[in-house]
Amino acid sequence: MYLERYDKRWRKKPFFLLICLLLILLCSLIWYTLKHKRWDASMAFLCDMQVGRKNFTNTNQVDLLRDVFLQRMQYEQPQTMKPPRMDVLMITPWFAPIVWNGTYNIDILNAQFHQRNAHIGLTVFAVKKYTMFVQTFIDSAEQFFMVGHKVTYYVFTDRVSDIPALTLRDGRKLVTLEVPSYQRWQDVSMRRMEMIRDQSRQKFIHEVDYLVCVDVDMKFTDDVGVEILSDVFGTLHPGFYGTARQHFTYERRPESTAYIPSDEGDFYYAGGYFGGTVEEVYKLTSYCHDAIIKDKENHLEARWQDESYLNKYFVYHKPTKILSPEYLWDNNYGVPGVLKRRRFVAVPKNHNAVRN
Numbered sequence: 001m002y003l004e005r006y007d008k009r010w011r012k013k014p015f016f017l018l019i020c021l022l023l024i025l026l027c028s029l030i031w032y033t034l035k036h037k038r039w040d041a042s043m044a045f046l047c048d049m050q051v052g053r054k055n056f057t058n059t060n061q062v063d064l065l066r067d068v069f070l071q072r073m074q075y076e077q078p079q080t081m082k083p084p085r086m087d088v089l090m091i092t093p094w095f096a097p098i099v100w101n102g103t104y105n106i107d108i109l110n111a112q113f114h115q116r117n118a119h120i121g122l123t124v125f126a127v128k129k130y131t132m133f134v135q136t137f138i139d140s141a142e143q144f145f146m147v148g149h150k151v152t153y154y155v156f157t158d159r160v161s162d163i164p165a166l167t168l169r170d171g172r173k174l175v176t177l178e179v180p181s182y183q184r185w186q187d188v189s190m191r192r193m194e195m196i197r198d199q200s201r202q203k204f205i206h207e208v209d210y211l212v213c214v215d216v217d218m219k220f221t222d223d224v225g226v227e228i229l230s231d232v233f234g235t236l237h238p239g240f241y242g243t244a245r246q247h248f249t250y251e252r253r254p255e256s257t258a259y260i261p262s263d264e265g266d267f268y269y270a271g272g273y274f275g276g277t278v279e280e281v282y283k284l285t286s287y288c289h290d291a292i293i294k295d296k297e298n299h300l301e302a303r304w305q306d307e308s309y310l311n312k313y314f315v316y317h318k319p320t321k322i323l324s325p326e327y328l329w330d331n332n333y334g335v336p337g338v339l340k341r342r343r344f345v346a347v348p349k350n351h352n353a354v355r356n
């Protein structure tokens with residue numbers, strides 16, 4: 001009797017194993033699709049390589065394309081004969097948009113970036129006394145920065161224990177990265193390029209799609225959303241958006257790697273606000289750091305440190321989007337009429353207190 005029952009159970013075992021195998025297969029399939037959902041571009045790239053190797057499998061790269069589409073939406077029709085802003089430049093001669101209030105529809109952009117499940121990294125440096133700016137910076141970012149999207153704050157600091165524990169909204173987290181503190185403030189500022197380059201390679205590329213790299217002595221005072229995102233973007237410096245190129249404070253010594261002749265350059269970009277895809281930010285920071293080191297070897301340092309090297313990069317690698325000074329303002333410049341919103345403003349600092 002016992003033996004018979006034992007026998008029956010044995011006969012069911014292959015069937016049970018098969019179910020298990022199928023379940024495992026299903027789980028890996030789901031995991032794979034979720035994990036690779038946002039990497040459309042790299043999928044196409046992988047495919048490219050297959051095609052390059054004569055495509056032994058039967059897949060064609062067009063078979064891997066994913067349909068990203070919008071739902072029905074109701075909004076005001078764009079007017080071909082009526083530009084939304086007449087008072088500012090909305091597009092560069094290389095067809096990069098310049099982002100001003102009133103020129104974009106955030107609902108369309110949000111729908112597109114949600115479809116792509118975009119994850120945004122916000123990098124900030126708080127070295128030495130600048131840790132005092134972190135709380136206000138993060139609190140204001142929670143209120144205004146990329147609300148509704150996935151965000152990781154990367155705080156680079158030499159004083160890890162000074163970074164306050166903060167409660168963040170859903171889908172958002174804060175990562176502290178310990179870094180050395182340089183004695184000269186010029187090096188604190190310039191070495192940001194090297195550290196962003198290194199972390200882009202080691203960490204950011206695995207964790208986020210876009211990076212936004214900004215100064216910490218700032219606070220968000222109005223919305224900053226996915227309208228700023230593009231392959232590589234820079235921001236118009238609040239002090240120079242109306243200035244003629246020969247008066248830009250570019251590095252003017254031909255010996256420096258940051259040298260820009262007086263008859264070149266489109267805009268004066270701020271050192272405290274740039275970004276793009278991790279890949280593009282890697283290329284930008286890598287270029288700037290190499291240029292900084294080359295100058296250092298020749299006992300040179302550009303006039304406005306990292307900002308000068310960034311401006312040199314953008315002369316010959318045109319940004320694909322440019323942010324208006326709405327995105328980086330200092331109230332010391334007053335509030336001109338073109339500025340409909342002030343989204344990210346400098347926190348007044350007592351120079352003696354924070355810099356000594």
Ligand code: 4GW
Nearest residue numbers: 124125126127128129130185188189215216217355
């Ligand atoms: C002069 O003594 C200093 S200290 C100039 C910059 C300093 C500094 C800058 C610092 O001690 N610690 C630090 O973390 N930083 C980072 O570099 C911080 O993220 C800051 O926002 C960024 C650029 O420096 P900054 O904001 O003082 O530059 P400005 O005045 O041009 O916005």
Ligand code: MN
Nearest residue numbers: 215216217272
């Ligand atoms: Mn600053």
